[in-house]
Amino acid sequence: MAGGPQRRTPWRAAMEIQDDPSYTIGIGAEPENRRQVTVKLIWISIWFAYVAAPVEDLLGDHHTLTGDLIGGAGLVAFVAAYLALVFRHTSRPLERGRVLAVLAALIALATALSLTLGGAWLVLFVYVCVASGAVLPAKLSRVVIPLVTGVLAGLGAMTPGAPEYLAAFIIPALLGGFAMNGVRQMALTARALREARATVAHLAANEERLRLARDLHDLLGHSLSLITLKSELAGRMLPGKPEEAAQQVADIERVSRQALVDVREAVSGFRRPTLEAELAGARTALAAAGIAADVSRAAAGHPDLAPDEEGALAWALREAVTNAVRHSGARRCEIALTEEGDELCLTVSDDGRGPQGTHGNGLTGLAERLALAAGHLETGPGPRCGFRLRAFVPLSRTPSPERPTLSL
Numbered sequence: 178m179a180g181g182p183q184r185r186t187p188w189r190a191a192m193e194i195q196d197d198p199s200y201t202i203g204i205g206a207e208p209e210n211r212r213q214v215t216v217k218l219i220w221i222s223i224w225f226a227y228v229a230a231p232v233e234d235l236l237g238d239h240h241t242l243t244g245d246l247i248g249g250a251g252l253v254a255f256v257a258a259y260l261a262l263v264f265r266h267t268s269r270p271l272e273r274g275r276v277l278a279v280l281a282a283l284i285a286l287a288t289a290l291s292l293t294l295g296g297a298w299l300v301l302f303v304y305v306c307v308a309s310g311a312v313l314p315a316k317l318s319r320v321v322i323p324l325v326t327g328v329l330a331g332l333g334a335m336t337p338g339a340p341e342y343l344a345a346f347i348i349p350a351l352l353g354g355f356a357m358n359g360v361r362q363m364a365l366t367a368r369a370l371r372e373a374r375a376t377v378a379h380l381a382a383n384e385e386r387l388r389l390a391r392d393l394h395d396l397l398g399h400s401l402s403l404i405t406l407k408s409e410l411a412g413r414m415l416p417g418k419p420e421e422a423a424q425q426v427a428d429i430e431r432v433s434r435q436a437l438v439d440v441r442e443a444v445s446g447f448r449r450p451t452l453e454a455e456l457a458g459a460r461t462a463l464a465a466a467g468i469a470a471d472v473s474r475a476a477a478g479h480p481d482l483a484p485d486e487e488g489a490l491a492w493a494l495r496e497a498v499t500n501a502v503r504h505s506g507a508r509r510c511e512i513a514l515t516e517e518g519d520e521l522c523l524t525v526s527d528d529g530r531g532p533q534g535t536h537g538n539g540l541t542g543l544a545e546r547l548a549l550a551a552g553h554l555e556t557g558p559g560p561r562c563g564f565r566l567r568a569f570v571p572l573s574r575t576p577s578p579e580r581p582t583l584s585l
Contacts, residue, residue, distance in 0.1 A: 218264070227300045227349070228256070231290070234297040248294050255286045259304050263311045276312050283308060284325065291332050299346050302329035306354030311361050322354035374461075393440065400436035404429050450491035456512070459498040463510055466502040468527070474513035479521055479572065486570035489550035490514075490523045493568035496543045497525035505529025505564055519572055520552070526565035531558050543568070 234240075235248050262279045287301035302325055309321045329350055333343040407425045414422035456475055463470040482490075494512065501510050507529030515522050544554040552570035559565035 218260075225256075227303055228252070230297040230300050231294075234295060240294060244294065248290060248298075251286055251290045255283060255290070255301055255304070258283055258286075259308055262308050280305070280309060280312075280321075284328070288328070288332065292335075296333065299329055299333055299343070302326070302332075303346055303350045303353060306350040307357050310354035310357030310359075313358070313361075315358055315362060318354065318358045322351065322358075325354075326350045397436060397440065400432050400439075403432050404436075407432070450488060450495060452487055452491050452494065452514075455491040455494045455498075459494060459512060462498055462502050468501065468507055469509045471509065471511040474511075474515070476514055479514075479516075481572035482521055482570070483573045486521070486550045486552065486573075489547050489552055489570055490521065490568055492546055493523055493543055493554070493566065494525065496539050497523075497566040497568075500539065500564070500566075501525070501527045501529065504533070507563060516572070517569070520569045521572055523568045524565065526559040526563060528559070528561060528563040531562055531564050532556065540566075 231248070231252055235245050235252070240248065258279055262276065262283075283301075283305050287298070287305055290301060291298040305325050306322050309325060310318050313321055326347060330343065330347060333346075407429045411422045411425035411429070414425065456472060460470050460472065479487075498510070498512075501507055505527045507527035510525065510527040513524045515524065540554070540556060547554050547568055547570065550570050552568060555567040555569075557565060
């Protein structure tokens with residue numbers, strides 16, 4: 178199983194799923210490649226089972242050649258307008274003028290074809306109701322769908338041989354229209370959630386930058402001011418008081434070394450992930466990928482787990498979840514943290530395709546990172562097929578009361 182780039186966070190992996198051609202389009206997302214367009218067309222085409230009635234009417238010996246040609250051209254124009262309307266506007270905000278114009282054209286075509294070619298063509302009003310539910314807001318569609326169904330019933334009463342079709346068309350027109358309006362609302366909600374998740378991630382990144390800036394300001398402001406002051410004192414003491422100037426220089430060296438240590442600690446804390454944050458990110462990434470996550474046996478924060486070892490496990494969790502989301506094709510992923518002797522073991526297993534070839538750069542780099550923390554990595558098939566990653570780090574056995582255990 179190939180590994181992803183080490184710096185990709187779980188929320189970023191979830192956001193990039195829609196850019197991967199191996200994944201299908203999500204609800205409310207715009208198709209971005211040929212495969213996603215094909216999948217969306219297939220779902221839309223399910224409704225075309227009802228076109229069998231007018232197609233059979235055209236193929237049968239019911240009309241003149243001119244009538245068949247006009248009917249065929251009208252059916253093609255109707256289907257093309259329907260597809261353009263539903264495909265482009267289901268998950269987008271309403272472009273009122275264009276949408277209403279196309280709907281009016283669909284109603285006009287359905288009316289003309291039904292009046293001229295017979296009751297079999299009344300089925301086109303089912304598509305008008307479905308399109309109305311798919312592209313109109315709920316308040317407007319609740320008015321338009323019953324009106325279109327009323328036109329269907331009225332034309333059916335006026336068209337010879339139509340009553341036999343009415344019972345088969347009226348109920349699907351009503352139910353299909355309102356059902357598609359529900360799908361539209363769900364698509365718009367999913368789209369809003371995607372945008373909200375991206376905004377939250379952006380704000381979180383900005384907050385971390387601000388935190389680091391505040392930390393660096395607090396750490397370096399006093400130290401640099403002190404260094405500047407002592408440098409001026411040392412300059413004034415030379416050459417008349419070399420011993421006192423040397424003391425000031427020694428103080429400058431001490432302060433600058435401490436400032437360097439403080440900056441390293443601040444940057445290390447900024448870059449080191451935590452299990453608590455990565456477990457939350459794993460839930461989000463797996464849910465976005467449609468993978469059921471079981472984290473009932475995972476608890477962030479062990480009293481004997483040192484920060485460096487926790488950071489190594491957090492990187493392991495991030496890498497394992499990223500691989501599961503991008504490569505496994507799994508439907509379920511289990512995350513567990515267990516104590517095995519003097520080590521803490523992180524286990525991430527899924528029910529996907531399992532190991533594929535040699536390790537990628539991500540898993541290779543992860544093994545090296547764990548080795549730096551005196552840990553090790555085990556990968557292979559899971560107990561129920563799929564892929565399993567086990568990361569081990571040693572426990573320090575020095576309880577830290579300041580870091581309580583947080584159960585997720």
